[in-house]
Amino acid sequence: MDTDALIDLYDTLLLDLDGVVYLGRDAVPGAPEALRRAAERGVRLAYVTNNASRTPGAIAQHLSALGAPATPDDVVTSAQAAARLVAERVAPGAAVLVVGGMGLRTALRAHGLRPVSTALDSPVAVVQGIAPDLSYGLLAEGTLAVREGALFVAANADSTMPTGRGEFPGNGAMVRVIATATGVEPIVAGKPEPPLHRESMLRTGSRRPLVVGDRLDTDIEGATNAGVDSLLVLTGVANALDVLTAAPGHRPTYVADDLSALHRPYPVVRRARDGWTCDGWTARWQEGALALEGGGEPLDGLRAASAATWEAAGEGRADEDAVKAALDSAFSPAG
Known part of the structure; x- marks a missing residue:
């Protein structure tokens, strides 16, 4: 560019x-x-x-x-996506058990569905999303409803979520409670x-x-x-x-x-005779490992290294040991 x-x-x-x-x-x-x-x-x-x-x-x-x-x-x-997914599969006004927070309840109401909190209301679906106050009681109600045949939908399957204090358990981790207890895997609405x-x-x-x-x-x-x-x-x-x-x-x-x-313009990563280049860096795959040479912005080195590594890996994944030494010798990994 x-x-x-x-x-x-x-x-x-x-x-x-x-x-x-x-x-x-x-x-x-x-x-x-x-x-x-x-x-x-x-x-x-x-x-x-x-x-x-x-x-x-x-x-x-x-x-x-x-x-x-x-x-x-x-x-x-993902609450909106989950609500649309449920609404396309159940009758208008149907009861849906919410194992989660206000975001899910609001999204379900917007699609004409009725959020409930207990399996005694005979919900046709269970929708689960992360909430800071998620309780064992709600997980138990969701388990009972899924066992009785309710559609099981997860807002997302993220195993973790980033916070200012580090990575906390995400909805994907919490969904495993109902999935393990019932043997039923949820339909996932969120990314990917x-x-x-x-x-x-x-x-x-x-x-x-x-x-x-x-x-x-x-x-x-x-x-x-x-x-x-x-x-x-x-x-x-x-x-x-x-x-x-x-x-x-x-x-x-x-x-x-x-x-x-x-x-900013995105730096161009070019195929060269001896590897891949990007603004002062050259990356190549040799003897089963990544070789990275040059200098400049570390991120440009990563861009060149990615092109070389992905080409070598093809439809597979590169081995960590084959790339880590080159990263460590050239610059500290970002993140």
């Missing part, structure tokens, strides 16, 4: 939140400013989150307080499964979206499943070693330190 900023190639940013825009209650440094600049350029911002605990209004309020431009209509949650991306496209009408996330197994895989471009930022879960050892479906189109990269 010669002169255009990366953002000029897209009409909509489908942004993950945790680990991309904020960590816990605090903004990722520089993220609000980068998003304001994007909005000023006429790019649509859609905040697409697997977190189903809060309503779009609460999330938009949080974002606005951090300085990021956001209204409730800009927020797309198609329902949340479908919800995002329905709500934004985007033609050239860029998915932005910090997780390879949800954000980037979701973009791959949808056939759209993706940007991985190293402000959350994934680090440089994760990128190099990524499976084919987890390989992002772009890698950047943070959202500020949206407003």
Whole structure:
């Protein structure tokens, strides 16, 4: 890319939140400013989150307080995707047992469904999402309902979620309680499964979206499943070693330190006679291992190394030991 900023190639940013825009209650440094600049350029911002605990209004309020431009209509949650998924399968007004927070209840009501909290109400479906006050009692009620034949839907299957204090258990970890107790696996609405991306496209009408996330197994895989471009930022879960050892479906189109990269031309990674190059770095695969030489911005070294490693790995995954020595000798892994 010669002169255009990366953002000029897209009409909509489908942004993950945790680990991309904020960590816990605090903004990722520089993220609000980068998003304001994007909005000023006429790019649509859609905040697409697997977190189903809060309503779009609460999330938009949080974002606005951090300085990021956001209204409730800009927020797309896995709760909304889960509610649409259920509504398409059950009768209007049906009872749905909510093992989660207000975000799920609000989304279900928006689709004309009736949230309940006990299996005694004979719910036709159970929808589970993360909530800070999730109780054993609700998990038990959900278990009883699923055993009685209720449809089991999970807002997402994230095993962890990033916070300012580190990674906490995510909804995927909590879903295992009901799944293990009943032997029934849930239908998953959130990333990387198609329902949340479908919800995002329905709500934004985007033609050239860029998915932005910090997780390879949800954000980037979701973009791959949808056939759209993706940007991985190293402000959350994934680090440089994760990128190099990524499976084919987890390989992002772009890698950047943070959202500020949206407003710069993306460095070109070129195929050279002796490997792959990117702004002063050369990476090649030799004798079963990655060799990385040169200097400059460490991230450009990662970009060159990714091209060489992914080419060598093909449809498989590179071995950590085969790439780690080169990373350690050239620069400390990001993240």
